[in-house]
Amino acid sequence: MIQDSHTDFSLGEVRVSMTPQERFDEYLQSKGKRTTSQRRVLVDHVFSRHEHFDADELIDQLNRKARGADRVSRATVYRALDELVEAGLLRKMSLGSRSVYEHDYGYPQHDHLHCTECDELIEFRSDELLALREAVARGYGFRVTGHRLTISGVCRACAEKRHRKISPLDLI
């Protein structure tokens, strides 16, 4: 996970010159905040996989992993997630009642297909969309800082599951 900082570091596709840990430390320093074992454990865990997660899942995973000395409390997780978002390491989105987080640092800009049956999030990239958002914004004198597109529907797997359950005759 942690590498010599002179080497480029790859998470997904974008190459960056610091590990998430290093980048977070930098953020903390710049804010007069401190590097603690809780923050280290949390960042390490969050960037060891590239899945979407919510606060509750993260809390569970951390508790299962480290029941001992460096447990991270619920409150601390929420506080750290806010910091990671502010530091630009994570992106937050609301997908249901809970907020969902995903990697931002070292990960390319993308949007999502959201399957409303199984809740899976499929990522996709579209440069056209970036052009479109600029074109729209220009028309309103709007200064864009970002966007979020979620296309909802049914993923291939769930569509197939349905077909197996519903006989073709039922569809007439």
Next chain:
Amino acid sequence: MIQDSHTDFSLGEVRVSMTPQERFDEYLQSKGKRTTSQRRVLVDHVFSRHEHFDADELIDQLNRKARGADRVSRATVYRALDELVEAGLLRKMSLGSRSVYEHDYGYPQHDHLHCTECDELIEFRSDELLALREAVARGYGFRVTGHRLTISGVCRACAEKRHRKISPLDLI
């Protein structure tokens, strides 16, 4: 607000042949539900203006309007909002901690520019986006049912406000 049902009814741009009230009644009937004074008051109020609103705002407005006999309780407002969404009259989105609602029935498909300073929502339409979403989905064998795009940034008014406060010299 209420018109002869043989006349077309216009809310925004799309012409429909029933008032929201009529359409809601139809939905209620089809579900074996009943037309009550609370539901009438609520639908009437919601479709008397074309703004985005959340449950709390709506409850306040209704209480201010009708303090007397046909008050609508908090619980009933939440229950009715769910029904209006299911009936296709309203669309629900989560923009912060609260859910925000907007007209769906009789109103054209659109997306939003969201100003992060003043929270204003500016609506826009883009046919290109509809094409884009189909193209993307096709690539994943995904069956689209809808989408939501929110472009965030700073609206013209807020950008100007900033300029007035910050002298050009500060920007160097």
Next chain:
DNA sequence: TTCGTTGCAAAAGTTTTGCAACTTT
């Protein structure tokens, strides 16, 4: 009369916060 509806208050679910004890710098 039957059965859906309402209002209330309590409950639920997620996130935030006050505070005393504890760590990092």
Next chain:
DNA sequence: AAAGTTGCAAAACTTTTGCAACGAA
């Protein structure tokens, strides 16, 4: 030592729900 951080429990918020009284069909 000074100042930020943690964990806990309580609080804050939004939304949902059980239930008895009420109202529509």
